[in-house]
Amino acid sequence: MTEKVTRTICFDCHAKCGILVHTDGDKITKVEGDPNHPNSLGMLCCKAFSAAQIHEHPDRLKYPMKRVGPRGSGQWERITWDEAYDTIYNKMQEIIAKHGPGSFCFSQGTGRGWNHFHFRFSASYGVPGTTLGVSHVCLFPVIGPCMFVWGYYNALDGCDLDHANCCVHWGINPATSFPGIHMPKFFQARKRGMKLIVIDPRFTDLAAKADIWLQIKPGTDGALALTMCNILIQEDLYDHEFVENWCYGFEEFAEHVKEWTPERCEEETWVPADKIVEAVHMIMENGPTTEAAMIGTGMHDNGITNGFTLAAFWALTGYLDRKGGITSNEFWDRMLQNEMTKQDEARKEFSENGYRLLGSDIKPFLAGGLSIQYPRAVFAAMKGTEGGDNYPVRGLVTVANDPVMAFEDSQEVFDSLMGLEFFCMKDYFMTPSGRYADMLLPSAHWVERDDQVDEEFYMDPCPFVTADKAVDPPGEGKSDWEFSLALGKRLKPEWWPWENSDEMHLYRFKEFYDYPENPDITIEEMREAGYLITAGGDKRVYEKYRKGLERPDGKLGFRTPSGRIELWNSGLQSYGYDPLPTYYRSQLYDPDRGFLSRYPLILITGCRDYPYYHSAWSNIPMQREIEPDPYVEIHPEAAIARGISDGDWVWIFNNTGRIKSRARVTKAVDPRVVSIPRLGWKEACKELGLQGFGMFDANPNTIIPQEPSEPKYGTSSMKSWCCEIERMVD
Ligand SMILES: Nc1nc2c(c(=O)[nH]1)N[C@H]1C(S)=C(S)[C@@H](COP(=O)(O)OP(=O)(O)OC[C@H]3O[C@@H](n4cnc5c(=O)[nH]c(N)nc54)[C@H](O)[C@@H]3O)O[C@H]1N2
Ligand SMILES: Nc1nc2c(c(=O)[nH]1)N[C@H]1C(S)=C(S)[C@@H](COP(=O)(O)OP(=O)(O)OC[C@H]3O[C@@H](n4cnc5c(=O)[nH]c(N)nc54)[C@H](O)[C@@H]3O)O[C@H]1N2
Ligand code: SF4
Ligand SMILES: [Mo]
Numbered sequence: 001m002t003e004k005v006t007r008t009i010c011f012d013c014h015a016k017c018g019i020l021v022h023t024d025g026d027k028i029t030k031v032e033g034d035p036n037h038p039n040s041l042g043m044l045c046c047k048a049f050s051a052a053q054i055h056e057h058p059d060r061l062k063y064p065m066k067r068v069g070p071r072g073s074g075q076w077e078r079i080t081w082d083e084a085y086d087t088i089y090n091k092m093q094e095i096i097a098k099h100g101p102g103s104f105c106f107s108q109g110t111g112r113g114w115n116h117f118h119f120r121f122s123a124s125y126g127v128p129g130t131t132l133g134v135s136h137v138c139l140f141p142v143i144g145p146c147m148f149v150w151g152y153y154n155a156l157d158g159c160d161l162d163h164a165n166c167c168v169h170w171g172i173n174p175a176t177s178f179p180g181i182h183m184p185k186f187f188q189a190r191k192r193g194m195k196l197i198v199i200d201p202r203f204t205d206l207a208a209k210a211d212i213w214l215q216i217k218p219g220t221d222g223a224l225a226l227t228m229c230n231i232l233i234q235e236d237l238y239d240h241e242f243v244e245n246w247c248y249g250f251e252e253f254a255e256h257v258k259e260w261t262p263e264r265c266e267e268e269t270w271v272p273a274d275k276i277v278e279a280v281h282m283i284m285e286n287g288p289t290t291e292a293a294m295i296g297t298g299m300h301d302n303g304i305t306n307g308f309t310l311a312a313f314w315a316l317t318g319y320l321d322r323k324g325g326i327t328s329n330e331f332w333d334r335m336l337q338n339e340m341t342k343q344d345e346a347r348k349e350f351s352e353n354g355y356r357l358l359g360s361d362i363k364p365f366l367a368g369g370l371s372i373q374y375p376r377a378v379f380a381a382m383k384g385t386e387g388g389d390n391y392p393v394r395g396l397v398t399v400a401n402d403p404v405m406a407f408e409d410s411q412e413v414f415d416s417l418m419g420l421e422f423f424c425m426k427d428y429f430m431t432p433s434g435r436y437a438d439m440l441l442p443s444a445h446w447v448e449r450d451d452q453v454d455e456e457f458y459m460d461p462c463p464f465v466t467a468d469k470a471v472d473p474p475g476e477g478k479s480d481w482e483f484s485l486a487l488g489k490r491l492k493p494e495w496w497p498w499e500n501s502d503e504m505h506l507y508r509f510k511e512f513y514d515y516p517e518n519p520d521i522t523i524e525e526m527r528e529a530g531y532l533i534t535a536g537g538d539k540r541v542y543e544k545y546r547k548g549l550e551r552p553d554g555k556l557g558f559r560t561p562s563g564r565i566e567l568w569n570s571g572l573q574s575y576g577y578d579p580l581p582t583y584y585r586s587q588l589y590d591p592d593r594g595f596l597s598r599y600p601l602i603l604i605t606g607c608r609d610y611p612y613y614h615s616a617w618s619n620i621p622m623q624r625e626i627e628p629d630p631y632v633e634i635h636p637e638a639a640i641a642r643g644i645s646d647g648d649w650v651w652i653f654n655n656t657g658r659i660k661s662r663a664r665v666t667k668a669v670d671p672r673v674v675s676i677p678r679l680g681w682k683e684a685c686k687e688l689g690l691q692g693f694g695m696f697d698a699n700p701n702t703i704i705p706q707e708p709s710e711p712k713y714g715t716s717s718m719k720s721w722c723c724e725i726e727r728m729v730d
Contacts, residue, residue: 017180062475101126109401119341128347129371141298145307151559156292163324171296219720222583225309227265239318249568288324405615461536
């Protein structure tokens with residue numbers, strides 16, 4: 001046996017842990033964490049362990065295939081990659097010539113390492129922005145307001161766990177959602193005494209360990225954050241120096257939040273008034289305090305305004321870019337800069353030709369301001385119906401995205417996909433939507449591809465990572481980078497001069513990063529080093545705003561129009577928001593709309609679970625045995641009232657549809673709230689003899705409507721909707 005050890009990166013979640021893959025020929029014999037990865041420190045989770053099962057799985061897509069029978073008939077014929085590229089390219093030309101560039105979409109789910117090149121790819125065929133993606137529900141309601149208020153993005157990447165004395169997990173559960181990136185340093189920090197506050201409607205594993213757990217009513221974080229601001233001001237706990245010198249609009253804001261007493265907040269949020277005060281004291285008295293936040297506060301019809309209130313709260317604490325606080329990192333800007341994405345060129349041409357991105361009229365902030373087409377408008381345009389659109393959508397290629405599982409109102413999404421002229425899916429496995437595609441393309445798994453990471457989420461020291469492939473993909477699987485390069489070359493060769501993803505990665509590093517240690521670095525040296533640190537760790541400068549290092553023009557202050565933290569926010573105002581952070585009650589709780597009087601349980605969907613990543617992995621035995629069946633968390637009182645016992649199969653329903661699940665009776669949720677995890681248990685697991693539930697039967701998005709949604713941005717109520725539950729009659 002000749003064992004080889006390859007250092008690579010696990011791409012089964014955003015944590016992107018460092019991994020050492022042991023192989024014997026094409027066989028993966030062992031997978032272990034790389035102790036030298038500066039964030040994951042040798043940790044990995046249950047998902048990485050199944051790399052061998054995924055690599056060897058008999059159902060992997062292996063070759064490009066085209067449909068030969070009717071849609072959904074399962075009749076496919078193998079084709080070459082060249083034929084696949086030519087077909088896609090020719091279809092694009094044909095459709096774009098008739099309807100304009102936006103009529104051909106490339107969808108992406110979670111970022112899989114090529115966001116920057118994805119933007120360049122869209123620009124290469126004339127589209128400025130995202131044609132179809134999940135940004136309307138994913139992290140933007142959290143990070144976007146940070147950018148508008150502080151001038152920099154943050155979700156959990158600014159979380160300075162190495163130096164914080166207190167940490168707030170606000171609408172995030174990193175033990176399940178970002179294990180490798182957050183937990184190793186989190187445990188180190190806890191060992192040295194860091195306090196923990198968890199703000200979550202569910203009693204999560206981390207809430208169980210927290211010093212304070214605020215069990216909030218879903219969708220009411222805006223009220224909580226404003227109340228916390230008011231406490232800071234009333235008790236004179238806020239950072240005077242920071243507020244006076246670096247914030248804009250404080251006087252008006254202080255007046256604006258006066259109404260938010262802890263007692264009023266308790267009525268709105270269910271969080272006991274004294275606990276809110278206690279939490280604020282802990283944040284200020286045990287500082288520096290840091291924060292990790294993700295989609296818990298944002299996936300509501302008031303998501304953006306909630307994010308705005310949270311950003312205001314952290315500004316008043318003064319912990320921004322302070323050691324142990326919420327650092328300002330550079331990789332988001334590097335990912336989005338025009339030299340990389342070529343978006344400005346595309347934007348100019350697109351508007352000169354009279355196009356507007358789909359949804360610009362109904363969601364001006366998302367589609368108009370941020371250049372992300374509103375999915376609802378895109379799906380409507382696939383059917384050629386409603387939406388005030390200026391072009392139909394006729395072609396779609398999905399890359400790491402399963403639309404019927406990911407977007408709200410699955411039935412509507414499926415019907416829309418069936419209206420397409422051309423639909424192609426690139427994935428590791430066949431998926432529910434893929435069964436109805438016209439073309440399938442096989443993807444190389446992360447153990448089977450050279451990988452590159454320089455975007456999203458690595459906290460300090462924010463490494464730039466180059467990873468090696470450990471084994472060959474089965475058949476002719478290709479990475480998404482190789483795919484975009486091959487098509488990019490056909491579409492706009494001058495923007496795609498590279499021969500392979502290594503060259504693309506090297507270009508990224510040389511063009512966009514400073515690395516004086518070795519300015520002539522080669523890809524071999526990058527691979528040898530594995531993790532390059534360009535601005536974090538020992539090189540980190542805190543409080544850059546005081547040193548003229550935060551703004552590109554070298555002036556003091558933040559990257560906002562006023563140079564200050566903008567509590568009064570003309571940027572958000574220009575998209576129709578109140579210029580001061582304001583709480584809007586979700587439509588779910590409007591008695592006139594009557595949602596809860598018809599379906600009385602508040603429904604949270606999509607909470608991350610340990611073994612799964614979105615809709616993937618129900619076919620993988622090592623994952624499926626951890627959570628074999630779909631489940632819904634329901635409180636004993638709510639279960640008894642409905643004659644439901646733990647483990648019973650139930651229907652969960654509302655006027656959008658119904659799904660099957662097993663009751664998990666638990667006090668982890670409030671009696672008025674139920675929670676379904678993200679997965680849809682879509683595929684069967686043959687090895688364990690467990691069934692798959694297909695597109696609709698256990699998919700929470702079957703019962704999430706497209707409306708109500710956030711008025712200008714479009715987030716749907718995936719974490720605050722309504723349902724009723726009843727025991728299934730055998
Ligand atoms: N109800 C509800 N819906 C949600 C959410 C929720 O909380 N609740 N969360 C939303 C959020 S935040 C997001 S980001 C979306 C995510 O949604 P998506 O990212 O669309 O997730 P999936 O639907 O699982 O699609 C991912 C597919 O990509 C494949 N895949 C994995 N890695 C790769 C790769 O490297 N290359 C290729 N080509 N394929 C790959 C997997 O096999 C899987 O079939 O879901 C959203 N939908
Ligand atoms: N294992 C696994 N990891 C993943 C993913 C996955 O599918 N599986 N998906 C990845 C992606 S794309 C994303 S965007 C991230 C998301 O990462 P997280 O934000 O951590 O995801 P969730 O578990 O959906 O939501 C976090 C917490 O928010 C709580 N919550 C629900 N409603 C509210 C509310 O109104 N207020 C507050 N304060 N909290 C609320 C939920 O109970 C949950 O515990 O996870 C990433 N990591
Ligand atoms: S936490 Fe788990 S799934 Fe995520 S990157 Fe690390 S090993 Fe992979
Ligand atoms: Mo996401």
